[in-house]
Amino acid sequence: MGSALLSQWVEGPEAITVVDPAGSDVPDGVTLVTDRAAIADRNFDLIVAAVKPQLIDDVLPDYAAHLAPEGYVLSIAAGYSASRLSKVMGNAPVIRTMPNLPAAIGRGVSGICPGPLATAAHTEHAEDFMRRAGTTITVDSEEKLDRVTAVAGSGPGYVFEIARAYAEAAMAQGFDEDEARKMVLGTIGGAVAMAGEPGAPSLEELRNSVTSKGGTTAAGLAALNGDGGLTTRLHDTLQAAYERAVELR
Ligand SMILES: NC(=O)C1=CN([C@@H]2O[C@H](COP(=O)(O)OP(=O)(O)OC[C@H]3O[C@@H](n4cnc5c(N)ncnc54)[C@H](O)[C@@H]3O)[C@@H](O)[C@H]2O)C=CC1
Ligand SMILES: O=C(O)[C@@H]1CCC=N1
Structure with a gap:
């Protein structure tokens, strides 16, 4: 799902780095690293959590130190709650989104739910960012986002x-x-x-x-x-x- 979103995000002006130990294909213009050590001294305005929900507890804590002071975490993981993710990321602001696969052709439907510590500016950014991959619907509870997952995500x-x-x-x-x-x-x-x-x-x-x-x-x-x-x-x-x-x- 991360690759589907990446194919649309890459059209924007941001510098994007993907960390994937499997070394998946990335579009031209995107930096791929297979080892987090390669970004040891770098901070990011946005960290997208695009691993399986079952991996978040193991993988994400290592990234807490890489979030820039005004940055936030955008999670595409099904179910895994924003408060839990915020905690594993050192109390970072978190926004959950639930995209679906037609994002790969800019025709996705993405639910968006601001979580703990997310500001209006973070939410606005997440909405704009996800809109590049299709339509968005912002919901006011994770309960609702889990229902968006059932309807649109899957x-x-x-x-x-x-x-x-x-x-x-x-x-x-x-x-x-x-x-x-x-x-x-x-x-x-x-x-x-x-x-x-x-x-x-x-x-x-x-x-x-x-x-x-x-x-x-x-x-x-x-x-x-x-x-x-x-x-x-x-x-x-x-x-x-x-x-x-x-x-x-
Ligand atoms: N497949 C779909 O249609 C949708 C998936 N999602 C969410 O997207 C997330 C990923 O699911 P899929 O794309 O289906 O799985 P996937 O298995 O295709 O992709 C997961 C990616 O994570 C990478 N990965 C594994 N360990 C890693 C690590 N330690 N560090 C960095 N990257 C690592 C894998 O190499 C792989 O590229 C899940 O949280 C899922 O809930 C959300 C909406 C729709
Ligand atoms: O099957 C899953 O868990 C993911 C989330 C929504 C679509 N695929």
């Missing part, structure tokens, strides 16, 4: 899985993989773009506009969600993701 995973299953079903109708992918992604993309047009009708009205009485769509929809099973499954999906975020706090 969301592309649900969408890719739904598209995958949809394509698999198309292949079972006799199409090859390329044809299935083309039809499924074209259909999802076209429908989503239409729903996103300014002044578009509600999602329910849009669904109804495809559904002729006694027609093919009605037959398909009855099988898809006639018993509310899809709705229930999506409720369960978001709840399970939210509960996992709570466990990671």
Whole structure:
């Protein structure tokens, strides 16, 4: 996820240094170091915590000394609370954000939640910074951010899985993989773009506009969600993701 954000952040004027022991690819203009020793004498206005939440306790304390006096920590980690992160970073100001993967093409959706000691200036900076990767929604509690995580952070995973299953079903109708992918992604993309047009009708009205009485769509929809099973499954999906975020706090 860090690389996805980096691909957009690199367009800005800041000097960016990535520390990654695995030595991942970074865009031109970004400094990569694989050992923190290489930045031993340096301070940063912003430290982005982009490791797995389970690694934060081990990794982040070493970075407390690298934060500039007016700087803050921006965490993209799911669940891991801002107060806990502030503590491991020597009581640094922390802002949590929850981006999602389409940030890689500037189409992400990022929740933002200011944590302990974050100033209005830090929040404004975080909002501007995240907006470079797509749209943002600022929430006033970590509880809410963990729900943004369930809806949007993990969301592309649900969408890719739904598209995958949809394509698999198309292949079972006799199409090859390329044809299935083309039809499924074209259909999802076209429908989503239409729903996103300014002044578009509600999602329910849009669904109804495809559904002729006694027609093919009605037959398909009855099988898809006639018993509310899809709705229930999506409720369960978001709840399970939210509960996992709570466990990671
Ligand atoms: N994958 C996604 O769609 C999203 C992920 N996130 C959050 O992003 C964070 C990273 O997740 P992913 O990108 O999925 O994982 P990932 O495994 O792809 O990336 C983690 C990166 O951390 C690096 N790393 C490991 N140990 C390190 C250390 N000691 N110092 C510096 N770097 C180290 C790894 O080499 C790797 O490049 C997690 O906290 C996750 O909750 C948030 C939103 C969406
Ligand atoms: O699966 C995860 O835990 C991360 C956070 C949101 C998306 N990926």
